[in-house]
Amino acid sequence: MTETRSLEPEEWEFWDTWMRAQRLLTRELERGLQRDCDISKAEFSLLVTLWQAGGREMRVGELSESLDWDKSRVSHQLTRMERRGFVKRTQYGADGRRAGVGLTAEGRRAARSAILVHGDNVRRHFLDPLTPEQTSVIRAWSKQTVARLEPHHNEAAADDAS
């Protein structure tokens, strides 16, 4: 352990600028989603995940896993979106079992349109301004960061007897 000194001003400024950039970008995109599609980023994520499942219903745990959201967060979000008529919870087994989650017709419509609109916004605000070099560097950094921090990354290549 070397000395536990604070960041150099230059490092601090780098960090601050990075945080600012990413906050501005996500805020811009969230506003676009709200303005053009009248849905929030959280709603969008859930709609897309269910959309990608095709017609198949998903369980709360699956959604939680796939989005890397806390289960209670999924549950709260589902409650709000059920109120808005985007999703429905159905019973899983005959005798009062776990709930499955699916899109309503309204939810499918919202998902389809939001994917197009949001895709455009992502392109305009994120992809297009990137140079090819920036694209490849940032892509690599993103992958490496996810690999480093993603909690369930237990794909051990070795034999796994447990």
Added chain:
Amino acid sequence: MTETRSLEPEEWEFWDTWMRAQRLLTRELERGLQRDCDISKAEFSLLVTLWQAGGREMRVGELSESLDWDKSRVSHQLTRMERRGFVKRTQYGADGRRAGVGLTAEGRRAARSAILVHGDNVRRHFLDPLTPEQTSVIRAWSKQTVARLEPHHNEAAADDAS
């Protein structure tokens, strides 16, 4: 109509990975702050901004400008932090005027320690894993993004007599 098409799968995955990376990183850092210093990211930002002002009191509008936060957000956050004893609001003029905001002794202590701890975490989770190439590319991207999206960008380099 090919012009307004959705993102290609590869583009979508890039975007998704990037969002995930940045969310994982900020979440990790926020947890560190909470665990080691018992303060939130929002509290940290406000503490640091006031800390950097030296002993000088700041106005709400200044904080709002400097952090690029909504004024109401600053006000709400100040209310919570006043409750925790980190900041105090003082009167500005004699006859019930605008409030100035300053750190309490408790707030200064929290700021000092959080800056050290958080600096370490930023270094460990963000700065250290970057290659020199990634550092320079991401720094450039951040600056360019902030310049593009920052609302008030009227910093004329010339001296400002007003």
Added chain:
DNA sequence: CCAGCAGAGTTGTCACTTCAACTCCTGCCG
């Protein structure tokens, strides 16, 4: 003079997020 407009700050409301406590069911094990 005073009506009203503009700026600073606050408050309210609603949605989002996290954490912990809770319910309900299932499977296990004595």
Added chain:
DNA sequence: CGGCAGGAGTTGAAGTGACAACTCTGCTGG
């Protein structure tokens, strides 16, 4: 059989963030 550990999902409380309505004061123009 009976109970209990544990997983799935929900609920509640508190903090966070965005937006709009509101208060208060000073300024300004008719």
